[in-house]
Amino acid sequence: xxxxxxxxxxxxxxxxxxxxxxxxxxxxxxxxxxxxxxxxxxxxxxxxxxxxxxxxxxxxxxxxxxxxxxxxxxxxxxxxxxxxxxxxxxxxxxxxxxxxxxxxxxxxxxxxxxxxxxxxxxxxxxxxxxxxxxxxxxxxxxxxxxxxxxxxxxxxxxxxxxxxxxxxxxxxxxxxxxxxxxxxxxxxxxxxxxxxxxxxxxxxxxxxxxxxxxxxxxxxxxxxxxxxxxxxxxxxxxxxxxxxxxxxxxxxxxxxxxxxxxxxxxxxxxxxxxxxxxxxxxxxxxxxxxxxxxxxxxxxxxxxxxxxxxxxxxxxxxxxxxxxxxxxxxxxxxxxxxxxxxxxxxxxxxxxxxxxxxxxxxxxxxxxxxxxxxxxxxxxxxxxxxxxxxxxxxxxxxxxxxxxxxxxxxxxxxxxxxxxxxxxxxxxxxxxxxxxxxxxxxxxxxxxxxxxxxxxxxxxxxxxxxxxxxxxxxxxxxxxxxxxxxx
Numbered sequence: 001x002x003x004x005x006x007x008x009x010x011x012x013x014x015x016x017x018x019x020x021x022x023x024x025x026x027x028x029x030x031x032x033x034x035x036x037x038x039x040x041x042x043x044x045x046x047x048x049x050x051x052x053x054x055x056x057x058x059x060x061x062x063x064x065x066x067x068x069x070x071x072x073x074x075x076x077x078x079x080x081x082x083x084x085x086x087x088x089x090x091x092x093x094x095x096x097x098x099x100x101x102x103x104x105x106x107x108x109x110x111x112x113x114x115x116x117x118x119x120x121x122x123x124x125x126x127x128x129x130x131x132x133x134x135x136x137x138x139x140x141x142x143x144x145x146x147x148x149x150x151x152x153x154x155x156x157x158x159x160x161x162x163x164x165x166x167x168x169x170x171x172x173x174x175x176x177x178x179x180x181x182x183x184x185x186x187x188x189x190x191x192x193x194x195x196x197x198x199x200x201x202x203x204x205x206x207x208x209x210x211x212x213x214x215x216x217x218x219x220x221x222x223x224x225x226x227x228x229x230x231x232x233x234x235x236x237x238x239x240x241x242x243x244x245x246x247x248x249x250x251x252x253x254x255x256x257x258x259x260x261x262x263x264x265x266x267x268x269x270x271x272x273x274x275x276x277x278x279x280x281x282x283x284x285x286x287x288x289x290x291x292x293x294x295x296x297x298x299x300x301x302x303x304x305x306x307x308x309x310x311x312x313x314x315x316x317x318x319x320x321x322x323x324x325x326x327x328x329x330x331x332x333x334x335x336x337x338x339x340x341x342x343x344x345x346x347x348x349x350x351x352x353x354x355x356x357x358x359x360x361x362x363x364x365x366x367x368x369x370x371x372x373x374x375x376x377x378x379x380x381x382x383x384x385x386x387x388x389x390x391x392x393x394x395x396x397x398x399x400x401x402x403x404x405x406x407x408x409x410x411x412x413x414x415x416x417x418x419x420x421x422x423x424x425x426x427x428x429x430x431x432x433x434x435x436x437x438x439x440x441x442x443x444x445x446x447x448x449x450x451x452x453x454x455x456x457x458x459x460x461x462x463x464x465x466x467x468x469x470x471x472x473x474x475x476x477x478x479x480x481x482x483x484x485x486x487x
Contacts, residue, residue, distance in 0.1 A: 006036070006043045006044070006100065009093075009096055009097060009100050010043065010044055010097075010100075010191075012198075013044075013097065013191050013194060013195050014194045014195070014197060014198070015044060015045065015046045015047065015190075015191070015194065016046075016047045017047045017049055017053055017057075017212065017213050017214070018194065018197050018210075018211060018212040018213075019053065019056050019057045019060050019211050019213065020056070020057075020059075020060035020063075020207055020208045020211065021060075021201075021206070021207020021208055022207070024047075025047050026047040026048050026049055026050055026053055026215075027050050027052045027053050027056075028050050028052075030047070030048040030050065030216070030217075031045040031046060031047055031048055032045060032046055032047075032048040032187050032190070032214065032215070032216045033045050034046060034101055034188075034189075034190065034191060035101075035188075035338070036100060036101070036103075037102070037103035037334070037335040037336065037337055037338060037370065037371045038103060038324075038325040038326065038327070038334065038335045038369075038370045039325075039369055039370060040339075040369050040370060040371070043100065043101070044191070046190040046191065046194065046214050047214065048187070048214060048215050048216045048217065049184075049213035049214060049215035049217070049221055050215075050217065050221070051217070051220055051221060051224045053213055053215075053221075054182070054213060054215075054221040054222075054224045054225050055224060055225075055228070057182040057211040057213050057225075058153055058155075058182060058225055058228050058230060058231060060207075060208040060211055061153045061180035061181060061182055061208060061209070061211055061230075062152075062153050062180070062230040063208055064180055064206060064207070064208035064209055065150070065152060065153060065179070065180045065230075067206070068150075068175075068178060068179075068180055068206065068209050069149075069150040069178035069179075071178070073127045073128045073130060073176075074127070074128055076127045076175060076176060076178065077123075077124040077125065077126075077127035077128055077176065078124070078204075079124075079175070079203050079204040079205055080120045080121075080123050080124035080127060080172060080175060080176060080203070081120070081121065081124035082202075082203035082204060083120045083199060083200055083203035083205070084117050084118070084120035084121040084124060086199040086202055086203055087113065087116060087117035087120065087164075087168075087196070087199060088114070088117045090199060091110065091113040091114060091117065092110070092113075093195075094109075094113045094116075094164060094192065094195060094196075095109035095110040095112070095113045096109070096327065097191055097192055097195055098112060098113070098163055098164060098189070098192050099326040099327050099334065100191075100327065101163070101188070101189045101190075101191050101192065102160060102161070102163060102188070102189050102192075102337055103290075103326055103334045103335040103336060103337055103371065104289055104290060104292070104326055104334050105290070105326040105331050105332050105333060105334045106326055106327060106331070107332070108288065108289055108290070108326075108334075109326070112162055112164055112165050112289075113164060115162075115164075115165045115451070115453075116162075116164035116165040116167070116168040116169075117168070118453045119165065119168040119169045119171075119172040119173075119453045119469075120168055120171075120172050121453075122172065122453035122454060122469070123172030123173050123175065123176040123453075123473075123474070124172075124176070126173065126176050126471060126473070126474045127175075127176035127177075127474075129471060129474070130148050130176075130177065130474065130478065132145065132146045132147040132148060133145075133146045134146075137484075141486070142484050142485065142486050143484070143485050143486065143487060144482060144483075144484060145482065145483040145484075145485060146480060146481070146482050146483075147480075147481050147483070148177075148475070148478040148479065148480055148481070149178075149478060149479050149481050150177050150178030150179045150477065150478065150479075151177070151179055151232040151233050151256065151477050151478060151479050152179060152230060152231070152232035152233070153179065153180055153181070153182065153228075153230050153231045153232060153233075154170075154174045154179045154180070154181045154182075154231070154232070154233035154234075154235060154477055155181070155182050155184065155222065155225045155226070155231055155233070155234045155235070156170040156171065156174070156181050156182065156183045156184065156235050156236075157184045157218070157222055157234070157235070157236040157237070157238065157246075158170065158183065158184070158185050158186060158193065158237055159186050159237050159238045160186035160187075160188040160189040160337055161289055161292045161293055161294075161337070161393075162289070162293070163185060163186065163189035163191075163192035163193060164192050164193075164196065166237050167183060167185065167192070167193050167196060168196070169453070169457075169468050169469065169473075170183070170235045170237075170468070171183065171200075171210060172473075173468070173473040173474045173476065173477055174233070174235075174477045175205070175209065175210070176474055176477075177474055177477035177478050178477075179232075179233065179477045180208065180209045180210070180211075181209070181210055181211065182211045182212075182213060182225060183210065183211065183212045183213070184213055184214070184215060184218065184221060184222060185212065185214055187214060187215065187216050187218065188337055188338060189337075190214035193212055193214070194212055194214070196212075197210070197212055219245075222234075222246065222249075223249050226246075226249045226250055226252070226253060226255055227252070227253065228253075229253055231253070231255055232255060232256060232479075233255065233256045233258060233476065233477055234246060234250050234255050234256070234257050234258070235258040235259075235466075235468075235476070236257070236258070236259050236260070236261075237260040237261075237294075238260075238261065239261065239262055240261040240262040240416075240417070240462045240463070243259045243261040243262075243464065246259070247259065247465075256476070257465055257466070258465065258466035258467075258468070258476045259464040259465045259466065260294070260457065260458060260459070260463075260464045260466075260468060261294070261417075261419075261459065261462060261463050261464040262294055262391050262417055262419070262462065262463060263294040263295060263296070263298065263391060263417050263419030263420060263459065263463055264298045264299065264389070264390075264391060264415045264416075264417040264419075265285070265295060265296060265297050265298050265299070265419060265420045265421055265422065265440075266297075266298070266299045266300075266301055266411075266412035266421050266422070266438075267281075267282060267285055267286070267297035267299065267300045267301070267421075267422040267423075268301045268302075268402075268408055268412060268421070268422065268423040268424065268434070269282075269300070269301070269302040269303060269306060269310055269423075269424050270303050270405075270423070270424065270425040270427075270430065271303040271304075271305040271306055272425055272426045272427055272430075273303075273306065273424035273425050273426060274424070274426060274446075275306060275309050275310055275313060276313070277424060277446065278310060278424040279310065279313045279314045279317060280448065281422065281424060281444070281446070281447060281448030282297060282300070282314055282397070282448060283314075283317055283318075283448065284448030284449050285297035285422050285444065285448035285449065286395070286397050287318075287321070287332070287333075287375065287395060288448075288449065290333055290334060290336065290394065290395050291392060291393060291394045291395045291396065292336065292337065292341070292393050292394065293393075294391070294419055294463075295419065295420045295442075295449075295450065295451060296391075296392070296393070297397065297422055297448075298387075298388075298391060298392055298398075299388050299398060299400070299412075300397055300398060300399040300400065301399075301400055301401070301402045301408050301411060301412065302399055302400070302401055302402075303401065303402060303403070304401040304402070304403055307379075307399070307401050310399075311360060311377065311379055311399060314377060314397070315360045315361045315377045318361055318362065318375040318376070318377050318395075318397070319361040319362075319375070321333050321374075321375045321395075323366070323372055323374050323375075324372075325370070332375075333372075333374065333375055333395055334372075335370045335371040335372045336371045336372070336373055336393075336394055337371065338371055339371055341371065341393055341394065342365060342371040342372070342373055342394070344393065344394070345365075345373050345392060345393070345394035345395075345396060346365055346373070347386075348385075348386055348387040348390065348392055348394075348396065349363055349376060349378070349387070349396055351385060351386045351387065352378055352381055352382070352385040352386070352387050352398060353378075355381075355382040355384060355385050356380055356381075356382050357378040357379065357380050357381045357382065357385065357398065358378065358379050358380045359376065359377075359378060360377040360378065360379055361374075361375065361376060361377050362374040362375050362376030362377065362395070362396070363376050363378070373394055373395060373396075374395065375395045376395060376396040376397065377396075377397050377399065378396065378397065378398045378399060379399045381398040381399065381400050383400075385398065388400075389415070405430070405434065409434060409437045409438065412438055413437075413438065413439045415461075416461055416462040417459065417461060417462055417463045418439045418440045418441060418459050418460030418461035418462070418463045419440060419441060419442065419458075419459035419460075419463035419464070420440055420441070420442040420443070420444065420450055420459070421435075421438045421440040421442075421443055421444070422443070422444040422447070422448060423435070423438075423443070423444070423445060423446075424446055425446070431445045431446065432445070439460055439461065440459065440460060440463075441458050441459035441460045441463065441464075441467075442455075442457065442458075442459070452469065453469050453470075454469065454470055455469050455470055456468075456469055456470040456472040456473070457469045457470075457473075458472075
């Protein structure tokens with residue numbers, strides 16, 4: 001077979017299933033194609049797990065579960081610390097691989113590689129923070145001993161938009177807690193997850209503790225694992241629609257769901273805001289990962305008094321972003337992940353324009369190969385525009401105006417989602433007051449980014465259940481046990 005432009009980037013990247021410490025093809029030989037979003041070319045294929053492969057992965061994880069749980073917390077922590085160091089060392093290769101299969105520009109991929117590594121460093125520290133408590137029952141005088149035990153096998157289902165970070169954000173706390181895992185990465189981006197495995201092996205993760213099974217048959221594969229009584233946690237990042245189905249499936253065996261689901265983040269700029277700071281925050285909140293993030297600013301509410309000034313500066317910044325292949329120098333906006341995602345963005349912008357929105361910059365997909373869409377700013381967006389209700393998942397910023405605090409809070413909260421909100425104001429009292437009124441699990445107050453391994457990431461309402469990161473992330477993989485005793 002002749003060499004391809006992708007050979008150097010793909011050299012050494014596994015493409016089989018990883019079960020019980022061994023690389024193997026799918027039991028029925030099935031494979032899935034991996035496409036470069038910049039060229040629409042198929043770059044390689046990966047094994048596509050069957051239901052039987054899923055059962056084998058759970059068997060492998062369950063077999064070594066007791067031994068992994070019995071390891072001293074420090075031992076588990078040192079392995080995770082070593083994994084952190086190896087990812088940092090290998091960060092550039094991982095970043096280029098992410099860009100190749102996901103499309104995001106290299107600066108975004110490099111930032112994700114560092115972010116992904118940080119989850120292992122944080123989890124290494126959390127491994128030794130599984131603390132219990134002892135107290136005396138007020139009425140009986142008996143001692144109450146509380147400890148936290150590993151829940152068991154955890155199934156981890158990750159999305160394509162952050163293929164490294166969403167894997168490490170789940171693997172890290174699960175391993176720190178003493179759980180073993182089966183990771184089902186998104187079929188669009190299996191290579192990054194598979195590329196992490198040799199690093200985990202080198203760090204000292206024993207065979208069977210982490211199993212990785214890409215699959216096009218996600219529903220059947222995950223559904224089968226949820227039928228197994230040994231699976232005790234399902235951690236999923238993805239759409240609310242799929243999350244609801246997984247919660248239903250998890251209910252049959254009362255599997256603990258940890259769900260990080262969709263968002264519809266408002267970005268509020270008050271009349272007293274530092275406009276330059278607000279524009280800088282907007283660039284991060286909107287354009288991190290090219291808008292392909294559940295935390296992406298989806299609706300912009302700018303006070304009428306500063307609307308024109310904000311739009312002028314924000315549009316100028318958006319207009320300056322170079323569109324192109326994410327592997328090329330200077331490119332800030334790579335292709336979206338696939339045709340479906342690009343076409344949805346095209347539809348949402350066309351709908352907004354048909355209902356009266358004005359395109360300030362961008363607004364038209366270029367001709368030719370690749371799933372490209374330029375950084376776009378819309379003003380005069382109608383309340384009935386679809387993109388105010390749906391996750392855009394692309395580089396489009398729809399802007400509306402408001403005049404008072406009560407009005408903007410009501411409009412921001414008028415969504416079934418409650419993941420993250422952003423607001424900019426020089427008045428700290430107002431900022432904290434509005435933060436309390438917003439029905440969102442996370443608030444970026446004068447900041448365009450909230451994600452941090454040390455913070456409890458998660459949402460309210462239809463945006464999910466549970467938290468990832470911080471100490472709360474560890475606790476999602478632990479069961480609380482209480483012992484009553486006299487002495």
